[in-house]
Every structure is written in C-alpha cells, then in structure tokens.
Amino acid sequence: MRRRPGPFTLAMSALEPALMIYLDNAATSFPKPEAVYRMLDHYLREVGANPGRSGHRRAVEAERLIGEARRALASLLGVSDPDRIIFGHNATDGLNIALKGFLRPGDHVVTSDLEHNSITRPLTGLEKKGWITVSRIASRAGFIEPAEVRSALGPQTRLVAVTHGSNVFGTIQPIGEIAEVAHAGGARILVDAAQTAGVAPLDIEAMGLDMVAFTGHKSLLGPMGTGGLALLPGVDPEPWREGGTGTDSSNPLHPRNYPAKLEGGTPNAAGIAALAEGARYVARRTPEAVRRHEVSLAALLRELVAGDERFTLHGGGDPSRELGIVSFTVRGYSPNEFAAALDEAYDIAVRPGLHCAPGAHRSLGTWPDGTVRVSTGPFTTEEEIRDAVRAMREIAAAAA
Ligand SMILES: Cc1ncc(COP(=O)(O)O)c(C=O)c1O
Numbered sequence: 001m002r003r004r005p006g007p008f009t010l011a012m013s014a015l016e017p018a019l020m021i022y023l024d025n026a027a028t029s030f031p032k033p034e035a036v037y038r039m040l041d042h043y044l045r046e047v048g049a050n051p052g053r054s055g056h057r058r059a060v061e062a063e064r065l066i067g068e069a070r071r072a073l074a075s076l077l078g079v080s081d082p083d084r085i086i087f088g089h090n091a092t093d094g095l096n097i098a099l100k101g102f103l104r105p106g107d108h109v110v111t112s113d114l115e116h117n118s119i120t121r122p123l124t125g126l127e128k129k130g131w132i133t134v135s136r137i138a139s140r141a142g143f144i145e146p147a148e149v150r151s152a153l154g155p156q157t158r159l160v161a162v163t164h165g166s167n168v169f170g171t172i173q174p175i176g177e178i179a180e181v182a183h184a185g186g187a188r189i190l191v192d193a194a195q196t197a198g199v200a201p202l203d204i205e206a207m208g209l210d211m212v213a214f215t216g217h218k219s220l221l222g223p224m225g226t227g228g229l230a231l232l233p234g235v236d237p238e239p240w241r242e243g244g245t246g247t248d249s250s251n252p253l254h255p256r257n258y259p260a261k262l263e264g265g266t267p268n269a270a271g272i273a274a275l276a277e278g279a280r281y282v283a284r285r286t287p288e289a290v291r292r293h294e295v296s297l298a299a300l301l302r303e304l305v306a307g308d309e310r311f312t313l314h315g316g317g318d319p320s321r322e323l324g325i326v327s328f329t330v331r332g333y334s335p336n337e338f339a340a341a342l343d344e345a346y347d348i349a350v351r352p353g354l355h356c357a358p359g360a361h362r363s364l365g366t367w368p369d370g371t372v373r374v375s376t377g378p379f380t381t382e383e384e385i386r387d388a389v390r391a392m393r394e395i396a397a398a399a400a
Pocket residue numbers: 026027090091092093116118163165166167192194195215216227356
C-alpha cells in the first residue's frame with residue numbers, strides 16, 4: 001500500500017486529497033457532493049447579496065435560496081412547516097437556542113452520560129447558577145434505557161435532553177420511546193441529532209420530537225457553520241439571540257414570528273444554500289441507504305481487526321442500531337499517538353481522544369485518554385477500509 005516517507009509535519013502543500021483516506025466523518029463529512037461545492041461557488045461569485053435585507057434582485061434570490069433550504073430540510077426531517085426550521089451556526093447553536101430559550105428557573109432536566117459537551121456544558125452552566133436541577137442517567141453499553149428516563153422524571157421535570165446517536169459508540173438511541181416516556185411525564189424532549197440528521201431515521205413530527213438540534217456539516221453533507229433547530233408547533237422557546245432580521249425594523253423588540261424569532265443577524269447564506277444541496281443528495285440516496293453503506297464498512301473494519309489482540313473494540317456491534325463509527329484502543333499506544341502515526345505515516349485521518357463526550361468514556365472505561373475513532377462516510381470505499389486496517393496493523397506491530 002502507499003505510504004508516506006514520514007513521520008513529518010504536514011504543510012498545507014503536502015495535503016493531497018487524492019491520496020488521503022478520510023475516516024473522520026463523525027467530526028465533519030468529507031468530501032461533499034459536487035453540487036455543494038458548485039452552490040458555494042455560485043453563491044459567493046454570482047448571488048453575493050445579504051438575504052432579506054435590501055430588496056434588489058440578488059437579495060431576493062438569496063432569500064429564495066434560504067427558503068428552498070428550509071423546505072429541503074423540513075421535507076428530509078419530517079417537519080411540515082418549513083418556518084419551524086431555524087438556521088444557526090451548528091448543532092451547538094441549536095442546542096443553546098433550545099436550552100437557554102426554553103428552560104425557566106426552577107426547572108428540572110433529565111439527561112444522560114452519553115452527551116456531547118454541547119448539551120453537558122450549557123446544562124452544567126445553568127445548574128451552577130442555581131437556575132435548574134439536572135439528573136444524569138447512566139447509559140448501558142452505549143444505550144439510554146427509556147425506563148431509566150422514566151424513573152428520573154419528577155414533578156419539576158420540563159425537559160429530557162438527550163442525544164440521538166452517540167458520537168463515541170455510534171449507537172442510535174430509541175428516541176421515539178424516550179419521547180413517549182418524556183411526554184407521559186409531562187416533559188418535552190430536546191434531541192441532539194448532530195450525528196443522525198441525514199443518516200438515521202428521523203421523522204420529527206411522526207416521532208413527536210419537540211426540539212431537534214441538527215448540524216449541517218456532518219451527515220447532511222453541507223459546509224461547516226450551518227445547522228440549527230427544528231421545532232414542533234406549540235413549542236416556543238424565547239429568543240436567545242436578538243438583533244437585525246431585515247423585517248419590522250422600527251420595532252425595538254425582536255419579532256415573534258418564525259423563523260425570525262429565533263434567528264438574528266446575517267446568516268451563513270452561502271453555507272445554507274449549499275447545505276440544501278447536501279440535503280437533496282441525501283434525500284435522493286436516502287438516509288437509510290447511506291447508513292447501511294457506512295455501517296457495512298464500519299462492520300468490515302471490526303471484522304478485520306477482530307481476533308487481533310492488539311486492538312480492543314469499544315461498544316457497538318449491532319448494525320441495526322448504529323452508525324458508521326468504530327471506537328478502539330491499541331496496545332502500546334495512546335489514542336493520540338496512534339492517530340498521529342496514521343496521519344503522518346499514511347495520510348489517514350481519524351480522531352483520537354474524548355470526542356467532546358467525557359461521560360461516555362467514563363461509562364465505557366476509556367477515561368481519561370479516550371479512544372481512536374474511525375467514522376465512515378457516504379463516499380468511503382471498501383478498499384480504503386482494507387488499506388486503513390493494513391496501516392493500523394503495521395503501526396500496531398511497531399509498538400515498543
Ligand atoms: C453528538 C454530538 N452533538 C453535538 C455536536 C456538536 O456539533 P457542532 O460542532 O456541529 O455544533 C457533535 C459534534 O461532534 C456531536 O457529535
């Protein structure tokens with residue numbers, strides 16, 4: 001197999017996309033569908049304008065593209081009113097809009113130990129201020145049990161805030177059942193769909209998911225700096241970010257109509273227009289077909305290293321309930337050292353460490369160093385997985 005002369009530090013000029021094996025799609029998907037690149041170029045060169053701000057033809061076209069993006073996402077995610085797709089920077093932004101706009105002093109929130117810091121940190125911050133109380137339920141083998149959620153609910157519980165797909169184990173949570181449990185206890189549900197939007201079954205209205213944060217740059221195949229929040233009718237967080245909307249400018253207060261209510265300031269219009277192309281690509285191929293492709297390649301990697309006692313696989317292993325993510329550790333290496341060797345000597349991109357989800361590693365027993373995470377994407381090939389495993393074995397064999 002091809003091998004770099006390394007180890008050496010990559011300079012920008014040394015980045016050769018044609019040679020690279022990119023297995024870090026859970027951090028951000030790469031490459032994107034061609035239509036995404038084309039739309040970014042088209043927007044930046046030919047549209048250019050600030051949507052909804054000026055009334056000239058280019059501004060109107062910019063607004064139209066954003067409206068199209070809302071419709072594409074609403075249709076993909078099962079939301080009937082596109083105005084209830086709120087655009088922000090990413091999933092983190094969507095989660096903050098939801099948590100800070102929905103929660104009130106005295107509320108109790110149920111969450112889990114699987115969560116990404118984009119749920120854990122805002123909740124802990126609100127808890128430390130004494131505004132809310134939080135119960136963190138323990139996951140089992142990467143799954144949140146609906147029964148555990150039920151027993152954590154109390155009279156003050158207004159929100160259950162959980163992830164749909166673990167970014168460490170790749171496990172897909174029984175989110176419909178968790179929503180039913182939350183509703184039966186009088187609470188709403190906030191779902192972190194950063195890892196699942198575009199690649200797992202997500203029918204927001206049919207599943208009764210009150211608030212769903214999504215990110216544009218992972219399985220929706222859009223650019224970074226896109227994402228946001230989808231809301232069911234009747235769920236009305238207060239605005240967390242207030243400012244210019246291009247409408248009702250004489251009003252000193254932020255508008256109350258959707259989507260402007262929860263959006264403020266100039267959006268990443270080029271990114272949003274390109275995100276729509278990513279969503280259309282996914283819709284054509286179907287999220288379930290993409291998931292099956294990604295999971296089959298993750299399963300191949302598992303199969304190829306199974307039985308090699310230098311590798312320990314952590315979590316996962318049920319293809320019907322997971323994403324294309326494999327977390328492992330390697331005898332004789334810290335995750336950081338192993339990932340650096342893959343990068344520097346073979347130009348293979350994976351992610352080492354805690355993946356911003358420290359609680360998941362405490363549950364898994366891989367705290368504090370974390371794991372090496374391989375995550376496949378819609379364009380990953382079997383040959384790439386076989387090459388990556390060969391490289392992994394060569395590096396593992398060189399352990400002192
Ligand atoms: C489960 C999960 N939640 C939230 C996020 C945050 O996504 P973003 O960085 O796009 O805001 C990530 C990103 O890695 C994630 O994996």
